[in-house]
Amino acid sequence: MFQATPSGIGSTKDRSHPRVIVVGGGLAGLAATVRVAEAGLPVDLFSMIPVKRSHSVCAQGGINACNKVASQQGYSEWQHMDETLIGGDFLNHQPPVYEMAHWAPKIINLLDRCGVPFNRTAEGERDLRLFGGSLFKRTHFAGASTGQQLLYGLDEQTRRWEAEGKVTKHEFWEFLWPILDADGACKGIVAQDMRSMQIKPFLADAVVMATGGCGLVYGKSTMSVICTGGAASRCYQAGVDLGNPEMIQVHPTAIPGEDKCRLMSESARGEGGRVWVPAKKGDDRHPLEIPEEERNYFLEEKYPGYGNLVPRDIATREIFWICEKGEGIGGGNQVYLDITHLPVATKNKLAAILEIYEKFTGDDPREVPMKIFPAVHYSMGGLYTTYEAYDPERDKITPAHQPKRKPNEGMLYGDPKNMMTNVPGLYAFGEVNYAYHGATRLGANALLSCIFDGLFCGLSVANHAREHGGAPATELDPEIVDDLVAKEEAKVERITSMTGENNPYELHAELGREMTMAATVVKTEQRLLEAREKLKSLGERAQSLKISDTGLYTNQNVSFSRALSDMIVYSQALIEGSIARKESRGSHYRDDYPERLDEDFHGTTRVRYDPAAPEGNCRIEFEPIPSPLVPLRARSYGKTDPAKVEKAKEEPGEQKAELTEAIASTGYDQQPGVGEDSTKEMPLPKYSGDTGGNEGFEERNKAHASDKA
Ligand SMILES: Cc1cc2nc3c(=O)[nH]c(=O)nc-3n(C[C@H](O)[C@H](O)[C@H](O)COP(=O)(O)OP(=O)(O)OC[C@H]3O[C@@H](n4cnc5c(N)ncnc54)[C@H](O)[C@@H]3O)c2cc1C
Numbered sequence: 001m002f003q004a005t006p007s008g009i010g011s012t013k014d015r016s017h018p019r020v021i022v023v024g025g026g027l028a029g030l031a032a033t034v035r036v037a038e039a040g041l042p043v044d045l046f047s048m049i050p051v052k053r054s055h056s057v058c059a060q061g062g063i064n065a066c067n068k069v070a071s072q073q074g075y076s077e078w079q080h081m082d083e084t085l086i087g088g089d090f091l092n093h094q095p096p097v098y099e100m101a102h103w104a105p106k107i108i109n110l111l112d113r114c115g116v117p118f119n120r121t122a123e124g125e126r127d128l129r130l131f132g133g134s135l136f137k138r139t140h141f142a143g144a145s146t147g148q149q150l151l152y153g154l155d156e157q158t159r160r161w162e163a164e165g166k167v168t169k170h171e172f173w174e175f176l177w178p179i180l181d182a183d184g185a186c187k188g189i190v191a192q193d194m195r196s197m198q199i200k201p202f203l204a205d206a207v208v209m210a211t212g213g214c215g216l217v218y219g220k221s222t223m224s225v226i227c228t229g230g231a232a233s234r235c236y237q238a239g240v241d242l243g244n245p246e247m248i249q250v251h252p253t254a255i256p257g258e259d260k261c262r263l264m265s266e267s268a269r270g271e272g273g274r275v276w277v278p279a280k281k282g283d284d285r286h287p288l289e290i291p292e293e294e295r296n297y298f299l300e301e302k303y304p305g306y307g308n309l310v311p312r313d314i315a316t317r318e319i320f321w322i323c324e325k326g327e328g329i330g331g332g333n334q335v336y337l338d339i340t341h342l343p344v345a346t347k348n349k350l351a352a353i354l355e356i357y358e359k360f361t362g363d364d365p366r367e368v369p370m371k372i373f374p375a376v377h378y379s380m381g382g383l384y385t386t387y388e389a390y391d392p393e394r395d396k397i398t399p400a401h402q403p404k405r406k407p408n409e410g411m412l413y414g415d416p417k418n419m420m421t422n423v424p425g426l427y428a429f430g431e432v433n434y435a436y437h438g439a440t441r442l443g444a445n446a447l448l449s450c451i452f453d454g455l456f457c458g459l460s461v462a463n464h465a466r467e468h469g470g471a472p473a474t475e476l477d478p479e480i481v482d483d484l485v486a487k488e489e490a491k492v493e494r495i496t497s498m499t500g501e502n503n504p505y506e507l508h509a510e511l512g513r514e515m516t517m518a519a520t521v522v523k524t525e526q527r528l529l530e531a532r533e534k535l536k537s538l539g540e541r542a543q544s545l546k547i548s549d550t551g552l553y554t555n556q557n558v559s560f561s562r563a564l565s566d567m568i569v570y571s572q573a574l575i576e577g578s579i580a581r582k583e584s585r586g587s588h589y590r591d592d593y594p595e596r597l598d599e600d601f602h603g604t605t606r607v608r609y610d611p612a613a614p615e616g617n618c619r620i621e622f623e624p625i626p627s628p629l630v631p632l633r634a635r636s637y638g639k640t641d642p643a644k645v646e647k648a649k650e651e652p653g654e655q656k657a658e659l660t661e662a663i664a665s666t667g668y669d670q671q672p673g674v675g676e677d678s679t680k681e682m683p684l685p686k687y688s689g690d691t692g693g694n695e696g697f698e699e700r701n702k703a704h705a706s707d708k709a
Pocket of ligand 1: 023024025026027028029046047048049050051054055056057058059060061062063146147173174175176210211212213222223224227230231263265377378429430431432443444445446447448450
């Protein structure tokens, strides 16, 4: 279908109609592809690997939505939004999060109709499990392989459009650079066929980047080994700003491996798994020989309301600190994640992850507690995006007989601005988009944000491609295109002809070690400044590589070496963001600035690439974030007074009473969004998804608050 034109441009025969390019075939990319095709525009879908192998396939635990069963427990879409905002320590944008939470039930219904095999209860309802940052069961799941089931469901829908000729898939093509016209608007991409190594331009009137996270800048992470962040870095170097690159999620429960870290999903704790260490430091008995009363369930003690399901940044720091005090297993860097006490039926729901543990450690976690430690897992930051907040005056969708929402309650459906970067026509969806998760992502919200981006904002992309005022992509000056292709060809030529002394894979390992030491669980100015210097030297050494394969057929060395330089540039933005944000917020914990400082830092870290900048090849500004729906509040998660718990431990006889008192004095009332005070501040939901779940919410909410009083 694609033909090379005289200037080498790959395009369709009919060039008079707008087209859209989607880069990335994970959940975000597939959802976008389906939505744009449904809106009537042809789509070229690019992926480095077969789309069904995209990293989304690894997602385990589930996807959040307030369905009718959750709403019968008193949960609501509003509360889902509220939990997401406080989970993100208010660094997320409120209108997009509102819209996402309200679309969530519809998305689940749609996926169900697409054939995704969600677990069911005996009554035939979709089953729900608990997940971090919530006290309500609102996570839908398909065993512990939810991502795979969702991806396969959306892949089928994509194939339908492919069969109708609306979608053209380019698997094993690597995105290299966005094509921008003279006005700075995006008009296509330059990509490389990873088999023939041919570099070609492809034109489009809108481009969606759905290229996932950047875990590989940390060397080892729970992410797939193609998650380099290279594509995001290239967009950044071409003029797209980054948002909050310093916000990296370290997941509390993973198993370290030689090649990568493997996740033990939060679903293990959601189904009742407990985290503990021996109460006595240095106790080296087998875990099954340590009786219950000689175990320290440190998360449950300190956060009695949420227990093992506090948000990930909090659980991670607690595990980190317990190990730092020498109280980890055998005094080392591991704690137990224990599901041995759960009923067989519950263990069966976790089979997909338990098999992974057994395969990589040799122990059967059904019988013996798992040994786990935190690992880099997710990137909340990414490409900076914009949106158009909901405005009832401009709402053409809500039928006249239905009440409209208030301003800022969501986004304006179909507005071209939704999730467009600062480069016109260039969009960012899914994990590469920084908009939804702020300073910490709640478990099971990532899959939702990916699919929501595709399904909700896909229409925005189609509208931009059809209606943008600029010249169509087909009229782009061929010189711009030829110049960009020549630059990419020159990069390959340079990489294959280098005769330096540095092995790119060793440099990458060094980068990973440096980033892990400087910018994960606890950051300090001094260590970050050291990392700044190290990145400078790595950047220089990456210019003198020696690669083992210089051939021009399926050369993975070239692809990796090119991505290495891009990873270093991205890491610089991450380190500079970490240095500039002199406070602690969510996953970004600065030992030297342990408090959240809203006056100075309640804002997006907006990073602009600038090789002329004095440090880190970038310039940073903090862009204020409006809070039109939920006012900022402290993030305590019902934490008990540690002094009280310590005292209680010293007096074993009184321990129970003391702990109960500590729990009573904090606990439930301090949960975000459900405590009496916070409910007063919270506007009640005005709009529900198709769950019918919000009827009577006001009464239920009042009753709920008075129950607790
Ligand atoms: C082990 C694990 C378990 C998880 N479990 C859950 C869970 O239970 N619930 C939840 O909500 N979240 C979970 N997450 C997070 C979630 O899986 C991811 O955030 C999400 O799948 C990202 O989807 P995506 O579509 O943005 O990107 P991805 O699925 O990573 O897809 C990226 C796509 O971009 C393509 N690509 C990348 N670079 C290029 C390039 N240069 N050129 C061309 N193509 C390119 C890739 O080929 C791929 O198709 C989990 C994460 C991990 C690591």
